[in-house]
Amino acid sequence: MVMKRELIADWMGELDAFLDREVTSLYDFRRDIHMNPELGFQEFRTTRQITKRLEDAGLVPKVLPKGTGAICDVGTGEGPIVALRADIDALPLTDEKPVSYRSTAPDACHACGHDVHTTVVLGAGMFLADLAARNRIAGTIRLLFQPAEESLLGALEVVAAGGLADVRRIFTIHCDPSYEVGQLGLRTGAIIAACDKVRVHITTPVAARNGGESPELVHALAKIITELPEALYRRGGPMSSLSLVWGMMDAGPVAHPGRPVGIVEGTVRCLDTEVRKQAPELIASVLLPLARTYEVEANLEYVYGVPPTLNESSCVNIFREVGSAILGRDRVLTAPQSLEGDDFGIYLQSVPGAYARLGVRSPGQSAYGLHQGTFDVDEACISVGIRLLALTALSALARESS
Template identity: 50%
Template sequence: MEGNVRRSLDEFLAARGPGLIAFRRDLHAHPETGRAEHRTTRVIAERLAAAGLDPVVLPGGTGLLADIAAAENSSYPERTVVALRADLDALPMDDEKDVPYRSTVAGACHACGHDVHTTVVLGAGLFLAEQARAGLLPGPVRLIFQPDEEGSTGAKDVIAAGALASVGRIFAVHCDPRLDVGKLGIRSGAITAACDHIKVRVHGPGGHTARPHLTADVVYALGKVVTELPAMLSRRVDPRSSLSLVWGRISAGSAANAIPDEGIAEGTVRCLDNEAWEAAPALFGELVKSVAGAYRVTVELNYQRNVPATVNEPASAAMFATGAESVLGPDGVMPTQQSLGGEDFAYYLDCVPGALARLGTRPPGGADGDLHQPSFDVDERAIGVGVRVMVATALTALWHGAAVPEPPGPPARGSLAGAAEGER
């Protein structure tokens, strides 16, 4: 990033950094779950409007977009808008931290860092708007504040609203409590996994535990499904795809001496490979029926698609790394592993090139934390780091705006085809 821009960014954060931290704390104290982010949407819109931007609330009433126009002397071809995306929603859990900005809303908590993501994109947008007013922004930028990421439907609604029109690349960060503040983790290719939901319901006539041979033993059949299904996957699917099934809920019966007429098991299916993910519903249907069929029960499978794998486009990942290194130094950027967690940013990357990076939020020398914990918090210096990284990445992408490749097709998403021995 050019020296003049870096100095301007330093001055911006010196003046506005404390206000951004206060904004994040306000969001943290007033969390709103998916589709209910009305206050969050309003306070973001007020900040953007005060900066001279024209925010547009999405059709569902939560989430918003704001465009920052390029300098008048810029000349860019179509599809060169650079988008920066943040997610707004909190999780449905109580906040257990003893801090002044603890959640004031029972049953809602920013335990995944979306308040940080939102503040980072807001801060980057406010700085880029200043650059635009000074005639220094080399290309257009779109700010996307998305609702309902945790519900995995918000990104699809944003896309349906036309938010990717003319967008050439899109970038986002996600908090990483296992990475020190001041660091950014990035990788080319898949960075998160596909994540689906599965429910198996087993039926029988019910009966007495003294005479299981006269009925259909639903509990035994369900136990076989629960234990056999994960084992069968290891012999039916390429292990490099990391297709896994983990059960989270099993329920059957209410009396020790009665065989119930119904049992239910629910869990999540996660996968790193697109080809295996596409084939998973049919495979699970086949395997569930083959296991349960031996026990004279009827079985129903509900396989619910959630999100595909998030696959960083190589050129965009390189731009992220280049931009981050320009503000953090070469030691500030490091490779990161692929996670089995799900992230609906994947839907954007099915439409346009882009990349998701991991923003370090752990105090240096601190203990590893995890997301989705009621005690989750961040080292707030990560906000300034995130603003620097997003500004530098947006400018890097704009400077390369004339060389935007075609969006990646679905087969590229996590495919293992042609993977060499020893690849990780």
């Protein structure tokens, strides 16, 4: 049962009043975080700024063991529990924007919108704290301020700290400059790919050929780099949703007859859980004969990383219902699948939930990408995000309580 439209309309009035009061201060909060970005597991100041605001709202945040990130329950403190996740870390980039809130750190920048995510979950929490103070929340809404999303390791810290204990549903949003402010992108099933690491190490056997000449190591490694992704595509088929992209390679100077070594490392992205399970075997079945073709010995390491982000359908429906109510049905769009990787998938392995794409581009502005030093948002997205997450949490709680 999805929360009635009338109920959503009722909360919306309260949200409007809250935002009238707080939105300027929340913009300031976002700009302060933007000016002071911190990389993964270094978010000490960011965490202090968050917990101070939460405490000002009468809440009792718990900082995670490493001192970065926090968990904060809002409501009765009892079940049902619904979680909202924000990621709080910045990227190792130089901020290139000529704005007053430009990053003051030379090599850190909120170029992925985590400052917005943090502000949105904080704002939703402040609003919900208001409601909770008036005993109008039937259950608990857990705010997860997660460190180190960019390294895809922070979610594990939150889980280890008990962040998912008794959580029935979990939601998050991510800034998306391919959407205008006021648009929302949703998708049931795989919305973001799994992200695994692959490492190929090759050596040339000594005296491989008659006369002792070594095979051409650099050429062999380059053949593996170019042929392996293509063979995976041919073997798995164009719909296998298996992508191998190389990130670095190294094959040092080949001494006269030593035993030269070449290394290439890449990322395997996959939207399909079954295909992903078979990926190491599939890659090895291409790599090993390919290596034999070029007379080198190949060794494969495959390290599973974050799983795909698999949105659960009833959670996507809650997002859709709320989004339609606050934005209009025609502004809730079907999000495309992405290969970018997000450790939100780790939460979804044990708790049903959904990841939504929040429009952040000013209307009329042309589309641009995340992860650039010029990345910025139309701050109107902050109110949209707060409305969306606060109402989604309340709606999900109502569904759990019914």
